[in-house]
Amino acid sequence: MKRVMKVMISVMTVFFFLASILLLVIGTMSLQENRYIKIFNYSYSVVGSGSMEPTIMTGEFIIIKYIDYDDVYSDVEAGSKPIIAFRTDKNIVHRAIEATEEGLVTKGDNNSAIDAGYVTEENFIGIVVANFMLLDIGNITLNYKNLVFLVIIIILLFILVHEMVNFIKMVRHAQEEKMLAEHELTKDEWIKAEKERIRLELEAEMKARREAENDKNSTVK
Numbered sequence: 762m763k764r765v766m767k768v769m770i771s772v773m774t775v776f777f778f779l780a781s782i783l784l785l786v787i788g789t790m791s792l793q794e795n796r797y798i799k800i801f802n803y804s805y806s807v808v809g810s811g812s813m814e815p816t817i818m819t820g821e822f823i824i825i826k827y828i829d830y831d832d833v834y835s836d837v838e839a840g841s842k843p844i845i846a847f848r849t850d851k852n853i854v855h856r857a858i859e860a861t862e863e864g865l866v867t868k869g870d871n872n873s874a875i876d877a878g879y880v881t882e883e884n885f886i887g888i889v890v891a892n893f894m895l896l897d898i899g900n901i902t903l904n905y906k907n908l909v910f911l912v913i914i915i916i917l918l919f920i921l922v923h924e925m926v927n928f929i930k931m932v933r934h935a936q937e938e939k940m941l942a943e944h945e946l947t948k949d950e951w952i953k954a955e956k957e958r959i960r961l962e963l964e965a966e967m968k969a970r971r972e973a974e975n976d977k978n979s980t981v982k
Contacts, residue, residue: 802827804887806852812869813844813854817892823854824891830882834860846886849878854889 804825811819825846838860859866864879
């Protein structure tokens with residue numbers, strides 16, 4: 762039972778490990794292609810320009826929540842000025858400053874002019890709910906995207922191979938334990954059979970001696 766539990770735990774560990782690898786690879790590829798990856802109605806990215814400084818610095822990570830455009834429009838119309846993510850020819854994170862019939866008017870906190878065009882339901886992505894600097898990983902990712910991607914892939918492949926080797930070793934060990942247990946069982950059965958055979962042989966020999974003695978006594982009489 763314990764062996765089965767160990768195998769199940771290892772299988773689950775490998776499964777979640779592979780899922781984590783897939784998530785990291787997809788996330789890194791998304792950063793390379795300037796698009797967002799959606800996870801449980803949230804997304805993350807790295808800010809690549811200073812248009813929102815000092816509110817959001819270049820290289821900071823941002824968390825984007827996917828919500829309905831109408832809800833954001835109503836908030837802006839009521840006087841709120843949330844930071845939103847939207848698409849033009851690229852992904853942009855700017856502050857919504859006004860709601861008009863054409864759509865939302867946006868502007869970077871560090872820009873003097875408002876953005877050209879409007880944000881509508883078609884190009885709206887979500888609102889920024891958090892931003893933070895994680896050491897200097899964001900800037901490194903922005904400046905060395907291809908190198909970072911290659912390093913991540915190499916590291917993940919190394920870890921994957923290492924985990925798979927450990928998993929194979931564990932399976933082999935479990936098989937060896939099973940074979941050893943079966944061998945011990947076969948050995949015990951053989952010993953039991955041998956004991957039974959010897960017992961039967963001794964009984965047969967003793968019976969033959971008694972019969973021989975009885976025959977001898979009968980002849981003497």
